[in-house]
Amino acid sequence: MRGIITVLSEVGRMLADQAEEPADSLILEHFGLEDLDDTSLKQYRQRFASRTPDHPWLSEDTNGLLSKLGGWRRDRTTGKEGLTVAGLLMFGKMETIQEPDGIPAFHLDYRERPADTSQVRWTDRLTLDGTWAGNVFQFYQRVIQKLSADLKIPFRLDQELYRKDDTIVHEAIREALVNALIHSDYRGQGGVVIDKFPDRFEFSNPVVC
Known part of the structure; x- marks a missing residue:
């Protein structure tokens, strides 16, 4: 349960922060809900409900929930509304995200490197190979587990007597991954690349200027 809460809060933060960037809050013409991955949206809503079952946003339909998160927007000046770049990045289908009118340079790559390469x-590698949805939400879920898989967790209880399965190292890795995903210029070259070595982690991305 604690892990679910962490994933939910971090993904919500990623979507909100992406939407604050002018380019990512733009409404995408000719893109709609059919371009989003249903499984990703369903998983996000389920985890949201597990964390706060009485949250009023849960009564919203998909458009409403995305609007609250910054993934769907209405331009008051023009009256135009639709999916934002941030919404497509977070929950879109890979092939749709990479369309010429979308973000064709979009790339995500995770690699586990041996000491001697x-x-x-x-x-081990996770990249946009068509075997999974290929959006930022799914990438985060998969990669955070891989990055923390070998970390030791001491037995500790928090103030509510739940087992505390988080350490300073876990928090630092999560922060580094979130920052790499939030502050990436997905129209830039190279995309987000995460390398896990036996003795270190490396995070690289085309930075938003």
Whole structure:
């Protein structure tokens, strides 16, 4: 349960922060709800409900929930409304995100590197290969688990007597991943690349200027 709360809050923060960037709050013409991954939206709503079952946003339909999160917007000047760049990045289908009218340079890549890369370049990889939805929400969910899989967790209880399965290292890794995803210029070259080595983590992205 604690892990679910963390994922939900971080993903909500990513979407909100992306929507604050002028380019990411733009309404995408000719894109709609059909361009979003239903499974990603359903998982997000389920985790939201697990955390705060009485939250008023849960009564919203998909358009309403996305509006609250910054993924759907109405321009008061023109009356135009629709999916924002941030909404497409967070919940979209890979092939739709990468369309010419979308974000064609969009790229996400996670690699687990051995100490000696002369023989094997990586031992595990998650990239946009068509086997998963290929959006920021799904990438975050998968990669945060891979990054923290080998971290030791001491047995501790918090003030409510729940087991505290988080450490300073977990928090630092989560913050680094979130920052890499939030502050990336997805129209830039190279995309977001996360490398996990036996002794370190490396996060790279085209930075928003």
